[in-house]
Amino acid sequence: MTTDTIPMPTLSRQDFVSDQTVRWCPGCGDYAILATIQKALPELGIPRENIVFISGIGCSSRFPYYMNTYGIHSIHGRAPTLATGLAIANPDLSIWVVTGDGDGLSIGGNHLLHALRRNVNLNIILFNNRIYGLTKGQYSPTSRVGAKTGSSPMGTFEHPINPIGLALAAEATFVGRSIDAHTQHLGEVLLQAARHHGSSFVEVYQNCVIFNPTEWEGLDDRRTRDDNILYLEHGKPMIFGKNRDRGIRLNGFTPEIVMLGDGVTEADLVVHDTESTELGFILSNMEFPTPMGVFRSVSEHPTYTDSLMAQIAEAQAKRGRGNLDELYRAADLWTVVPQEPNEPIESHISGRMAEELDDEYIDRLQGTGMPTPKTNVQDRLVEHTVSSLAAHAPVEVDAHTSLAKAIRQMNSHNIGCVMVTDENARLIGIFTERDVLMRVAGLVNDLSAATVEGFMTPEPVAVGPDTPIAHALHLMAVHGFRHLPLVDDGHRPVGLISFRDVVHHLHSANVTVP
Structure with missing residues (x-):
């Protein structure tokens, strides 16, 4: 069977x-x-x-x-x-x-x-x-x-x-x-x-x-x-009522209720x-x-799926089943390859787009056109390092510190995070307000019993004193951080910087944004 x-x-x-x-x-x-x-x-x-x-x-x-x-x-x-x-x-x-x-x-x-x-x-x-x-x-x-x-x-x-x-x-x-x-x-x-x-x-x-x-x-x-x-x-006349003694007939386009009998029959009703x-x-x-x-x-109308499948079958009968890879590569494409020194950039662009690039665009790609003027804000962010910021002193806890104590530390110092260090005072993690909201609030019943180790962000991104401010901002933007730990050569916390510190630094130098 x-x-x-x-x-x-x-x-x-x-x-x-x-x-x-x-x-x-x-x-x-x-x-x-x-x-x-x-x-x-x-x-x-x-x-x-x-x-x-x-x-x-x-x-x-x-x-x-x-x-x-x-x-x-x-x-x-x-x-x-x-x-x-x-x-x-x-x-x-x-x-x-x-x-x-x-x-x-x-x-x-x-x-x-x-x-x-x-x-x-x-x-x-x-x-x-x-x-x-x-x-x-x-x-x-x-x-x-x-x-x-x-x-x-x-x-x-x-x-x-x-x-x-x-x-x-x-x-x-x-x-x-x-x-x-x-x-x-x-x-x-x-x-x-x-x-x-x-x-x-x-x-x-x-x-x-x-x-x-x-x-x-x-x-x-x-x-x-x-x-x-x-x-x-x-196919049946419109009759209603517990005794089936009333019906519906049309007076023009208006339905009206009539009593059956006295000359009114089912033949007078709407079917x-x-x-x-x-x-x-x-x-x-x-x-x-x-x-x-x-x-x-009504049943004479084809369904959406029936019509769609019929159209697909017709297209396949005329043009074959097709090839997704060929369809993908049939569009305007170009390939970027490593550029040799002093080699014209247009030689690295293949396909139909190469013929459509104008001289001004090529100049901009090669950097031979009019340079884009830098602002005084950009200059300062690139030239100055994070050591010039008024970094907050780090507030440190170890991995076995209770969540209750770590949160008290943040509140008492009015700071958005604490540094988590090992026995040699090296940075191994960071515990932030975001961690409290996303990982702790409503999920942990006893803050005194749980430790920071299970809720911190381990091996956080950190910067040194010589890091340009622009690069520090880039790291904040890429990773979605509000704070960045500042560490010394031994990876020990020496400070904490934030976007607000950058703003204060620019204002203190009377740098204006055009």
């Missing part, structure tokens, strides 16, 4: 449950969405190793941790970008993007829009609770006008984004909507989205029990939802058509009843 004929083991919801403790607020709608997706995935017949969940930032974006699949917890709003790259790199994957109304429609709005218009083969699930939950209740791009939140105490006056309308405007090839409280309906919509080849976008009305608990009243209660929700079914983008736009703006289900589903 070959590997191609080995049947895939039957998976259950439990196979998609990770070992991580789920951490959302008690009663959060995210629990229901998580359970519904875990229940729906086994029906797709896709191995877990071929499933990836990618999220951005927000409450919903913890999702990858709770799925026993591959996952990426990415950066704010950029999940569609990472997912696009992954869909191109491995077209066989089932890729799910989990985002929220804040993550997906604010900082991530641009990325979401382009993933949809490109028809990348992704399943994008947008949790919409019309609030920023993770950051404690600020209004979001979908919050209603007048919503009073932590960031809009007098009520927001911004017009909210319509996620369904946005997806339709981007010509997403699958657009749907459901609600966390109706898990059966949610599961059906998610399965249709997952089986769609191309970009699928599903908005899920999700309840935030802490900061926006009443947003979906009338829709989240099984006793009232059928009177408030219009369930969309392709849902998921291939009609125009009808989808009309439905996307309905508030009562709230449309739930598939707004749009």
Whole structure:
């Protein structure tokens, strides 16, 4: 039996449950969405190793941790970008993007829009609770006008984004909507989205029990939802109500509610058509009843990956697979070789660039043109050595000094670092304020027990008294140092210099910068 004929083991919801403790607020709608997706995935017949969940930032974006699949917890709003790259790199994957109304429609709005218009083969699930939950209740791009939140105490006056309308405007090839409280309906919509080849976008009305608990009243209660929700079914008339006695018909381009009977029949109602983008736009703006289900589903559009791979195959058929090294070397290149004394510099430049160098540029390279005037600051920095600086006296400790004592030494001497010396007083390390912030603060519980040896910078760069100031500044810039130890011929500390000492030296000599 070959590997191609080995049947895939039957998976259950439990196979998609990770070992991580789920951490959302008690009663959060995210629990229901998580359970519904875990229940729906086994029906797709896709191995877990071929499933990836990618999220951005927000409450919903913890999702990858709770799925026993591959996952990426990415950066704010950029999940569609990472997912696009992954869909191109491995077209066989089932890729799910989990985002929220804040993550997906604010900082991530641009990325979401382009993933949809490109028809990348992704399943994008947008949790919409019309609030920023993770950051404690600020209004979001979908919050209603007048919503009073932590960031809009007098009520927001911004017009909210319509996620369904946005997806339709981007010509997403699958657009749907459901609600966390109706898990059966949610599961059906998610399965249709997952089986769609191309970009699928599903908005899920999700309840935030802490900061926006009443947003979906009338829709989240099984006793009232059928009177408030219009369930969309392709090819069927739009009927709603617990008794299925009301329907939707068009008055021009405006949908209106009618009661069935008294001369009004199902033939008078709008028949849902998921291939009609125009009808989808009309439905996307309905508030009562709230449309739930598939707004749009078309399959004739090629996916981004399919088109890209077809274009690559066509190029390879015409021009071959190509050679990266040849492509790299096809650009304007030149080779620099050692120059012999008195040899013209242009003889060291090969390739097309050699013919394009003008005389003035060659003069500058050779130093035969007009010399660049030096300033009095440059002269002083090159000619004067660090011995002319008012160097601070070194504060020394040994490697076994406790961190507590070393920090006290810095504070008492009002200095940014201490020198670490061995038993012969030779410099072996330097312990600085940066070390305290980056290596000690918040990481070491007992400063008295830990010693400098484990946190210092060993064998630090040091300069002698005869080092030009310019070279000392160069070392500070290259290594990112604020201080440089000054040592004698025996590598014993004799001082400490800083950029501030250089500035004071220039000012003391009345050197001005032009």
